[in-house]
Amino acid sequence: MLSLKAQYGLRAVVSLASHYGKGPLQAKEIATSQGVPVRYLELLLSQLRRARIVDATRGKNGGYILAKEPSSITVLDVVTAFEGRVIISPMRGEKEKEGNPGSLSFIWKEAEKRVVEYLGSLKISEVLELIQSNKEMYFI
Amino acid sequence: MLSLKAQYGLRAVVSLASHYGKGPLQAKEIATSQGVPVRYLELLLSQLRRARIVDATRGKNGGYILAKEPSSITVLDVVTAFEGRVIISPMRGEKEKEGNPGSLSFIWKEAEKRVVEYLGSLKISEVLELIQSNKEMYFI
Numbered sequence A, B: 001m002l003s004l005k006a007q008y009g010l011r012a013v014v015s016l017a018s019h020y021g022k023g024p025l026q027a028k029e030i031a032t033s034q035g036v037p038v039r040y041l042e043l044l045l046s047q048l049r050r051a052r053i054v055d056a057t058r059g060k061n062g063g064y065i066l067a068k069e070p071s072s073i074t075v076l077d078v079v080t081a082f083e084g085r086v087i088i089s090p091m092r093g094e095k096e097k098e099g100n101p102g103s104l105s106f107i108w109k110e111a112e113k114r115v116v117e118y119l120g121s122l123k124i125s126e127v128l129e130l131i132q133s134n135k136e137m138y139f140i
Helices: A004-018 A027-034 A038-050 A075-083 A105-121 A124-133 A135-139 B004-018 B027-034 B038-050 B075-083 B105-121 B124-133 B135-139
Strands: A054-057 A063-066 B054-057 B063-066
Touching (some): A004 A054, A004 A075, A027 A038, A027 A063, A038 A054, A038 A075, A075 A105, A075 A124, A105 B105, B004 B027, B004 B054, B004 B063, B004 B075, B004 B124, B027 B038, B038 B075, B075 B105, B075 B124
Antiparallel strands (some): A054 A063, B054 B063
16 A cells, blocks of 8 residues: 555655755765665655655755655655555445445545544654654664 | 455455345355355355354355354454455565664554554444445445
């Protein structure tokens, strides 16, 4: 459901958040810290720019910064920049039959709603605080 | 995340629940109402038997029945019969690096927990009531 792209994209956003107010970060720096190729990271950053989560600055000290404060961006904003929509179960185009218990899609939609509510309530600033206050947490 | 197998398996359980107390249903009857091959449905039913959700009865009027009351089975019981575990994001074996924002796996685990809580709170008897009280719901 949550693609690797969305996960690496979120990590890039958290990296930028940890550097917020301290000038731009270069794609190379983020890529190195995440252990992913720079070109892959640039692809993620360009998707984040289109979603207006990230800005690019030019020039000698150019690079990437968050387009808004970390407390104004939610995890859902980042995930939807990559996936459009959080999908728990893609059961599409299914034929419904009379007397059949149906696709039960309302169950998956409700489950999806729970995930969306949670991701939409979680701010990037909170993710950063969680990581900083409890370093071992992200090794769980 | 939620496989087609789990979805068809759940539909089979809901079919059996709608027939609960009225004797066994044959795999063929369930398969026909769902528009899936009988052999596929038998595979699902054998997984549901191993999970002790479904029982098989032999003889001329043999077939399948629920092994417990519809109010004693949750959607989560059925899903885990097929998937072992509800997984939102399988990001495994990832190398963690010093100073890196981490895999952020706690976010996906928390999202997973929300889904598990919801599916675990939803009884098959409730699914059946929802369908029966609001027929158009499952066409949404």
